[in-house]
Amino acid sequence: MLIASAYPNLALKLSLSKETGLRPVELVALRVKDVDLEKGIVYQATAKHGSARAVKISRKTLEMLKVHIHKKNIGVNSRLFHQTSAQYAKSYRNLRKAISEKLKNPSIKTIRLYDFRHFFATKLYHETKDILYVKTQMGHRKISTTLRYTQLVEMGDDSYIVKIASSIEEFTVLLEQGFEFVSDYGEHKVCRKRK
Numbered sequence: 001m002l003i004a005s006a007y008p009n010l011a012l013k014l015s016l017s018k019e020t021g022l023r024p025v026e027l028v029a030l031r032v033k034d035v036d037l038e039k040g041i042v043y044q045a046t047a048k049h050g051s052a053r054a055v056k057i058s059r060k061t062l063e064m065l066k067v068h069i070h071k072k073n074i075g076v077n078s079r080l081f082h083q084t085s086a087q088y089a090k091s092y093r094n095l096r097k098a099i100s101e102k103l104k105n106p107s108i109k110t111i112r113l114y115d116f117r118h119f120f121a122t123k124l125y126h127e128t129k130d131i132l133y134v135k136t137q138m139g140h141r142k143i144s145t146t147l148r149y150t151q152l153v154e155m156g157d158d159s160y161i162v163k164i165a166s167s168i169e170e171f172t173v174l175l176e177q178g179f180e181f182v183s184d185y186g187e188h189k190v191c192r193k194r195k
Helices: 006-021 024-029 059-072 085-103 106-110 114-128 131-138 144-148 167-178
Strands: 041-044 053-056 160-165 180-185 187-195
Touching: 006 024, 006 041, 006 059, 024 053, 053 131, 085 106, 106 131, 114 131, 114 144, 131 144, 144 167, 160 167, 167 180, 167 187
Parallel strands: none
Antiparallel strands: 041 053, 160 187, 180 187
16 A cells, blocks of 8 residues: 555556665665666675675566656666655655554554565565575574564465466566465476465
């Protein structure tokens, strides 16, 4: 709801925050050269001297990013966003306040910008159950930091949407939509994604 209600530039930043787990300071430091625009992978060194990482973004966010780069005519070595992390945070708070007032829902004001990063970590851990991988993807130096992030939210039950791919094209589309491969069934590929 927050992303859908934001103007395009802020919607792109929020989508990237949600899908990459980048800290606001890391996000505003991104340069065009930090993104593989063909594969949709963001390569970013971390703030706070943690590990560098590579994170895949969705096709939708990649398309938003390409439009942003083209519209703003941004060069390869230039930053994607001409805003500080403090300005990004202020823009987000203004959006959050406006939506909260419009919907008369004060609980929206409790959603912090950093919660997008926490959501990324929690979701990634829930999907992989691999705390060391999550630590790497978050750019943390200490596992204790990662453990705090991954215990914040209960992700609900283990219900899945199941789809069958009968061709490599269908299989590719399912993987791009976030489905994971489960097994082969004859000539078909069985995939699933959490509801």
